[in-house]
Amino acid sequence: MIELVGLSKRYGEKVAVDHLTFAVRPGIVTGFLGPNGAGKSTTMRMILGLDHPTAGDVRIDGKHYDRLRDPLTYIGALLDAKAVHGGRSAYNHLLCLAQSNGIPSRRVDEVLQTVGLAAVARKKAKGFSYGMGQRLGIAAALLGDPRILMFDEPVNGLDPEGIHWIRNLMKSLAARGRTVFVSSHLMSEMALTADHLIVIGQGRLLADTSMADFIRANSRSYVRIRSPQRERLLDVLHGDGITVVEAGGGVLEVDGGKAERIGELAARQGIVLHELSPQQASLEEAFMQLTAQAVEYHAQDGPEPAPQGWGAGWKGGAG
Template sequence: MIELAGLTKRYGDKVAVDHLTFTVRPGVVTGFLGPNGAGKSTTMRMILGLDHPTAGDVRIDGTHYDRLKDPLTYIGALLDAKAVHGGRSAWNHLLCLAQSNGIPSSRVAEVLETVGLTAVARKKTKGFSYGMGQRLGIAAALLGDPRIVMFDEPVNGLDPEGIHWIRNLMKSLAAQGRTVFVSSHLMSEMALTADHLVVIGQGRLLADTSMADFVRANSRSYVRIRSPQRERLLDVLHQAGITVVEAGGGTLEVAAGKPEQIGELAARNGIVLHELSPQQASLEEAFMQLTAEAVEYHAHAGPAAVPQGWGAGWKGA
């Protein structure tokens, strides 16, 4: 379990993390979401003792990270896939970590097999692709067989097979009763992986809830209807006191409507329906809705301005 209480980090006048309080519990995959600059990486670094909080507290299974004996056996983390000495082989990198935390050397072979790097175990890591580096970082996180794992953007650089593998790995770890805390910008992937969400914006907590409740609370649900007897259907729905919005292409929308009720009304009145489908926003749409006011860096549509004097032929660096 990871527990944050009033966790705060300031860099001069800049507040990167602002009184965060939440608990990451075992048995579920908890997604950690927020726009760029929201404070996610800083929060993860404070959990691992890499940055010291200005105020507040964070504990790993009730203990501060710097007081954990052999911390890799408590919490394993992937924060930066490139945090590896390029002159070392994958095997030696993991062996050094194992020896520093009292982990049997036999565990090195086990985690290399788990992440699919056995064939390149003796190769120097400077020749690894980004995806191979990600796999090595995940192997390091799993090395101590920890009860808690924490991943920052774990699918970066992975191919589709690798993404499918890490998704199933995180679910499997949670099913074993471990605490799984993962940050990602890939909303479609998070929607398939996370059970619970912690969302922050500009360092502040915006949501701490289940995936289903988050989407439901931050999006519009409606029933979409299409019928060749559109005008008759409109009359029937109005008579039943159901508010209908006319959308484009002859489509009708009923906000927060029940498709069963609409289908039964249509059937009783002999109305043919070509479509009767409940609609719910995606995680991405719900996330954008919630964090719209907390985005620090805004891009704008349209051609980027070329610095004066560079001329029409300038193509940038």
């Protein structure tokens, strides 16, 4: 388990992490979300002892990282897949890590097989594609067969097969009782992978909750209805005390999870329904709603301005 208590980090006047307190528990995949500049990478670096907190405490299975004996057997991490000596082969890179942490050399072959790099084990890392580098970084994280896995943007550079593989790997590790902590900006992928979410903004904790509760709390859920007997259906719903919003195009919307109740009412009255569908926001929509006031970098909406020095008649195009 990873435990943070009042964890803070300041760089001069800039507060990167602001009194974070949360726990990452075993047996589930915990997603770590936040806008750019929210403090996610700084938090992960402090967990691994790469940055020292200005205040607060962080422990791994009850110990500070620098007090762990053979740390790769406690926690494996992928923070930067490019942090590899380009002149070393994949095999030798992992072998050095194994030898320095008291890990049997046979684990090198095992993890290379696991991540699909066995065929290029003797190739130098500088010739690897970005996706291959990601796989090598994941192999390093798995090397000590640790109880805790921490991944920062693990699907970057991976093809669809690789994304599917790492998703299933994280789920299987959690199912075996491991602690899995993963940061990603790919909301669609996080929605398929994480069971629990830690969300931060401007260094502060915004949410620590299950995936389902997070979406429910930060979005609108409603039932979408279409019927050729629209006026009669409206009368029935109003008579039962159900508030209906007319959304245009013949579509009716009812807030909340009342699909079964609406279906039963329509059936009793012999009303034909062409659509009765519960609607729920995506993780991305819920995330945008929660973090709207915590975004540090805002892109400008609207058309891109013309380059300075070009006349008003400039319309772009090839030169």
